Every structure is written in C-alpha cells, then in structure tokens.
Amino acid sequence: MLEVQRLTKRFGGLVANDAIDLTVGEREIVGLIGPNGAGKTTFFNCITGQLKLDQGRVGFEGRDLTNRAPEVIARAGIARTFQLVRVFREMSVVDNVVVGAFLRERTRQGARARAMQALKATGLSASASTDAGALPVALQKRIELARAVAMEPRLIVLDETLSGLTEAETREAVDVLRGLRVALLVVEHVMEVIMPLSDRVVVLDAGKRIAEGPPAAIARDPRVIEAYLGV
Numbered sequence: 001m002l003e004v005q006r007l008t009k010r011f012g013g014l015v016a017n018d019a020i021d022l023t024v025g026e027r028e029i030v031g032l033i034g035p036n037g038a039g040k041t042t043f044f045n046c047i048t049g050q051l052k053l054d055q056g057r058v059g060f061e062g063r064d065l066t067n068r069a070p071e072v073i074a075r076a077g078i079a080r081t082f083q084l085v086r087v088f089r090e091m092s093v094v095d096n097v098v099v100g101a102f103l104r105e106r107t108r109q110g111a112r113a114r115a116m117q118a119l120k121a122t123g124l125s126a127s128a129s130t131d132a133g134a135l136p137v138a139l140q141k142r143i144e145l146a147r148a149v150a151m152e153p154r155l156i157v158l159d160e161t162l163s164g165l166t167e168a169e170t171r172e173a174v175d176v177l178r179g180l181r182v183a184l185l186v187v188e189h190v191m192e193v194i195m196p197l198s199d200r201v202v203v204l205d206a207g208k209r210i211a212e213g214p215p216a217a218i219a220r221d222p223r224v225i226e227a228y229l230g231v
C-alpha cells in the first residue's frame with residue numbers, strides 16, 4: 001500500500017534520513033521507533049508533503065506521491081497527526097474535527113455528520129461540544145486522531161500520539177487505534193507503547209534504518225538495545 005524507497009533527506013551536512021526503505025500493507029500497523037533525533041518526524045514530513053525529499057520515492061496504492069503537496073497526499077488517502085498537538089483550543093471538539101471532514105464533504109451538514117462518526121470511532125462522542133482546550137492533553141491528541149479519521153484515510157501516520165499517556169490511557173488508545181481498521185504508521189520512541197500495538201516494527205538510528213521485524217524480535221535485537229542504551 002505505502003511503498004517508500006531509499007528516502008533521503010539532508011539538512012545541510014546532516015543526513016536526517018539516509019536511503020530509508022519502508023512499506024505498509026493493507027490494514028497493517030507498522031511502528032517506527034528510534035531515539036531522539038533518529039529522523040522519525042523528518043521521515044513523516046517527507047511522506048506527507050511537509051518536507052521535500054532529496055532522493056527516493058514515495059508510492060501509495062500504485063501512485064507516485066513523491067514531493068506532492070500535502071493536500072494532494074491527504075486526498076490520496078494519507079492522513080497525519082502532529083507531534084505537537086495542533087487543536088483550536090477555543091473551538092468545540094466537533095468543530096475541530098469538522099475541519100478534517102471538509103476534505104471529503106462540501107456541505108457543513110455533511111461535514112458535521114462525518115465528524116460525529118469520527119468522534120464515535122475514537123471514543124470522543126461525549127466530549128463533542130466541549131471546548132478542545134478544556135480537555136487533558138491525552139484527549140487533545142485524540143482530537144487530532146479524530147480529525148485524521150474524518151478525512152477518510154486509507155493510511156494514518158501518527159507522530160507520538162501515544163507519548164506521555166498513563167498506562168491506562170495507553171491501553172485505551174491502543175484499543176481505539178486497533179478498532180479503526182485502517183493501516184497505521186506509528187512513530188514513538190517509547191518501546192513499551194509501540195510493542196503491543198504494532199504488527200511490525202522498523203527502527204531508525206541517526207538517520208539509518210538499523211532493524212526491522214516483529215515486535216518481540218526487535219525488543220531483544222542487540223543493535224536496537226545498543227541504539228537505545230548507547231552502549
């Protein structure tokens with residue numbers, strides 16, 4: 001479904017992504033992990049059109065989306081959340097999600113109906129008319145997820161949507177994500193979060209892909225342990 005080949009992104013002399021290959025299959029949940037500065041957010045920004053890649057190719061369902069504009073990529077079926085929460089604090093939860101729903105709906109009424117569906121799918125229905133800024137950060141992150149869901153994507157890329165949650169909140173979020181039944185590419189640096197969620201895990205370190213495999217194998221991979229512990 002998503003097929004990234006040899007994606008390379010430089011910032012001056014720094015190679016933030018060095019020829020990264022990565023695929024995501026239909027309804028597959030792929031975790032992308034790595035220590036701070038590994039290049040995870042950069043990789044996301046290249047896929048979703050926020051940054052231009054220097055080399056490589058981004059293919060999605062047979063289409064070439066390399067260096068296309070963010071709105072073209074969103075329309076093609078890839079939605080994203082941001083590492084730093086971007087909600088309109090003074091707007092209600094549902095209105096925050098309506099913003100995403102307008103990608104597929106022309107009328108306000110249609111967009112609102114689609115937004116309510118997205119709130120239901122993400123467990124936010126009860127907070128629909130609350131001001132977004134009044135919710136705890138864990139739920140503000142959920143609003144971003146709902147906004148992405150309202151775009152009716154085939155793939156959602158999530159940047160640290162699960163970081164900073166309590167254990168109970170994490171379990172709930174994992175259930176919500178699994179229940180969406182779309183393909184997910186999930187960025188985290190907390191392995192405890194990514195392991196129960198992912199079908200497959202890809203590990204970046206200092207811009208390079210250093211490992212890939214099922215969560216259990218990744219957790220005991222010496223290269224991964226070394227990257228995290230710096231030993």
Ligand SMILES: Nc1ncnc2c1ncn2[C@@H]1O[C@H](COP(=O)(O)OP(=O)(O)OP(=O)(O)O)[C@@H](O)[C@H]1O
Nearest residue numbers: 011014016034035036037038039040041042043189
């Ligand atoms: N716009 C930019 N200009 C210059 N350097 C950048 C830019 N964005 C990121 N970098 C550098 O690229 C490298 C990768 O950063 P990136 O944000 O992709 O890492 P990350 O894996 O998402 O880290 P974190 O876990 O802290 O979010 C870092 O060394 C970072 O300082």
Ligand SMILES: [Mg+2]
Nearest residue numbers: 040041042083
């Ligand atoms: Mg990041």
